[in-house]
Amino acid sequence: MSEQKNKVGRPLKFQSVEELQTQIDSYFQNTPKEEWTVTGLCLALDTYRDVLIRYGKKDEFYNTIKRSKEKVHNQYEISLRKHGRSGDIFALKNFGWRDKSEVEQSGSVNVMGTILKDGKPFELDIGEPVDELPTTENT
Template identity: 50%
Template sequence: MAESKRGRPTKFNTPQEMQKKIDEYFASCDEKENPMTITGLALALDMSREGLCNYEERDDFFDTIKKAKQKVEEAYEKRLVRRGNAGDIFALKNFGWEDKTKQELNGSVNVQKVFVTEKDHKETIEHIKDIINES
């Protein structure tokens, strides 16, 4: 095992070494018809989810882990399309998905300032009410 800069031994010396274990995990899931999960991926790599995230922060392992996570995400997508399972929806939300509709409004807002003296108070209030009711 290689030594990291922090003095703690790393589990993988190269992204290719890690990719081999990742491929074995995915093949095992396919063979046994088990769902692919991030936790399962981490366990197959003999580390915690946090450890997997730590490896993802390393430039040399970033793409390897990102692609593996995307494969897990894709598996959830496919199951969601087939079954519409709430568990798959929950998992996809952890990948940043949202189940709400976003609406964007374009246009302008016309703001009018009205200065009222005591004398014109009642008349102006009635005029403002008329403007609001016309809108």
């Protein structure tokens, strides 16, 4: 009774990490690097993206799935460095990359008007003039 049974749903498509790894290796060996995608990997495994995600949540399959996704991710990074195409940027955003904007503000603030105290002009010292405002990062 050492056979592992699935409690609910269909039986596992891949019974072992080795079986899955063999098919993943076949995909990467037989597909040009420029064409590697997670969807392409799923098609080569004759499965769906959500099934691959579920396998990735199983302890025994986690490293195998994670490493295969990282190979695809790495290829997008290389392609972005070589070509800088928007499709590569879009794909990398799906891997969790984000655009980061930095906004620099400068200028001065002049307060116009007169403050009166007992009907007479009142001078108020508000400190040294500021040439630049502190910058904040927009994340």
